[in-house]
Every structure is written in C-alpha cells, then in structure tokens.
Amino acid sequence: MKILHTSDWHVGKVLKGQSRTEEHTQVLAQVIDIARDERPDLVIVAGDLYDTAAPTPEATRLVTRALTALRRTGADVVVIGGNHDNGAALDALRPWADAAGITLRGSVRENPAEHVVDGVTRDGERWQVAALPFLSQRYAVRAVEMYSLTPAEANQTYADHLGRVLGKLAEGFTEPDRVHLVTAHLTVVGASTGGGERDAHTVLGYAVPATVFPGNAHYVALGHLHRSQRVVGPCPIRYSGSPLAVDFGEQENVGSVTIVEVTATTAARIREVPVPGAVPLRTVRGTLAQLAEIEPPEGWLRVYVREQPRAGLREEVQELLPRALEIRIDPELVPTPGSGTRTAQRAGRSPRDLFADYLGSRGHADEDVRELFDELLEEVDH
Structure with missing residues (x-):
C-alpha cells in the first residue's frame, strides 16, 4: 500500500502581523496535486491542522476543503488533533467528516476502539492505524485511567502514560497479513525541532523515547516537530515536517510531504516530495548603509540591524526593506543583562x-x- 504522510499545516498562521492564508492555499493545493499524482491508498494528517485553538471561519473552510479534496483522490484519510488544535472543536466536526468518508479524531475518547481505524486498499490489502491525538500531561493520566490499565503512580512520567496508551491501541497488531500503522502528535527524544514549535510542548516532560512505539508497527507517522526527519527506534518512525516554514526559526527547512510504500511482509520504502508553494523566509544583517546597498532577497524578511537603538529606526528599515516583518537590533550589540550594570x-x-x-x-x-x-x-x- 502507499501512504501520504503530512502534518503541521498551521492554517491561520499570522507571521508578525502578516496573514499567510494565500500561502496556505497554494501549499495545500500542491499537497492535493501530489496526492492526485501519487494515488496513495491512505493519507495521514498527523495534527496541528490549525495554528490556533480558535480558527477563523476562513481557516476552517480552507482545512475542510483540503481534507475533502484529499478524500476525493480516492484515498482514505485519517486525521488527528495536535497541540495547537482544539480537540473538542475538531470532534464537533466528526459528523461532517464521517459523511465525507474522513476519519477525524480530535481528542482521546473513553473507548480505545475509537482510535483504532481499519481499512482495505483498492487492491485488497488490509491495514490498521492506531490514531493518537495530542495528549497533555493531565489528559495522559486520564487516558490511562479511562482505559482501565494499571493505576497511574505518582512517580510515573508522561512517557510512561503514553507508552501504556499506545500499547493498548496496538494490541491488535498481531495479524501477519495486515499493515500496522501508528500516527501520533508528540515529541520523541533525540529528534530535532524545526524552530517554530510551542516550546512548552516539546521539552522537559513532554519528550518520550522511541521505545513507546510497538516494534511490530510497519510505520509510525508523527506530527509536532516541523523538520522532516527519521527517528531511530524499534520500527520505521518519521516526522513529515510542516509543508511550509511556520516561523523564521524554520527558514532552512524544506517543506515536503512523505510518501511511504509498504506491505505486510516488506519493509517501508520512504521518500520525500517537496512542496515549494510558500513564500521563503530570510534573515539579513547590516547597518542602514549596508541594508540600503543589498539586493533584497525574495520572501519575508527578518532584519538584524547593526545600529544603536533609537526612535524611528524601525521605520527607516521598513522604508528600505518593505517586506521586513521582524526588525531587531543585532544581538551582538545588545548588552547582556547584568554585564557591567547594577x-x-x-x-x-x-x-x-x-x-x-x-x-x-x-x-x-x-x-x-x-x-x-x-x-x-x-x-x-x-
């Protein structure tokens, strides 16, 4: 079977006051074109469809239309909620999703069977997905309790809880003639952040080891980290990354989706397909005189000005570089707090x-x- 794995769309993102709706429209149109060309059996969207828990009607319309178009390519579509999404609001869309033939799981439900999705490809190959939306620390404990597993101990960690929940969802990964898949929205220890993630949900107690995933999974489709990458673990594990750079910290990332070809008896073959539709993000540095001489690079700009701060400096930079969204004094010119001062x-x-x-x-x-x-x-x- 063939799988198209994508995540972290962050529709509705506003970058330093600049709406990116037009970019998202172009990027998602390219993702849909890739799906039409590749003809996957299954599309997995691994969370963070939106950039905010209260998306605008325009953002909701763009996401629902994109999911509908992906389904119309003939692929099954499985979608989970991420930490930026409002899980309850996504679940409220389930009647629409069910009618459209889309499997949507915004938050963890009491019945674990709700998160185990079965399907059959056009060629008759059977598959099963354990679909786990983002879980906060508090709700990870609740999920363990809901599933009647061993009671959570005071010293158990977030990773312990996630491992228990994933183990419960993957209990059916025993049939030898079926492709077993996992999708989740979380941070794995050792993976590289993209630069624009929400820090509170990527560090400290929110990072889990790759060993939480079942070794008999054929592929694990992750969302949350915005850089496309493979994760070393007991089975093939991968972040698809965001199809566009969400913030200036991600300006070196290459937007893409991941294509996976796998059968019940053969290893996953994985490749990336680039998605170049977004406006590039660039950083430039220099004095005002130097900035006046450069040929502005294409894209939205972050400018580090090598001048002492003064009133009106921002306006002078914006006059030189109208596409500058973020303007800062070069960090090298800013005294470190406490250095030589009381x-x-x-x-x-x-x-x-x-x-x-x-x-x-x-x-x-x-x-x-x-x-x-x-x-x-x-x-x-x-």
Missing part, C-alpha cells in the same frame, strides 16, 4: 527615572525615546 533600586523613584535606567542598561541613550515615554505616561495618567 539593578536599579525601584522604591521611591519615578517611572521616568526607572525607564531611563533601563535604557542605560541596554545601551540606549536616545532622548527622543525618553520623550515618547513621557508622552505615553502622561496619557495613561490622565
């Missing part, structure tokens, strides 16, 4: 004096900025 005493001092101390600690002596602060303070006071 923390100012706050008691009994005016806001203006405290702000002046702050500016001094940051190497910022522009009197115009102090005057702007005075105007703002006076406006707030009155």
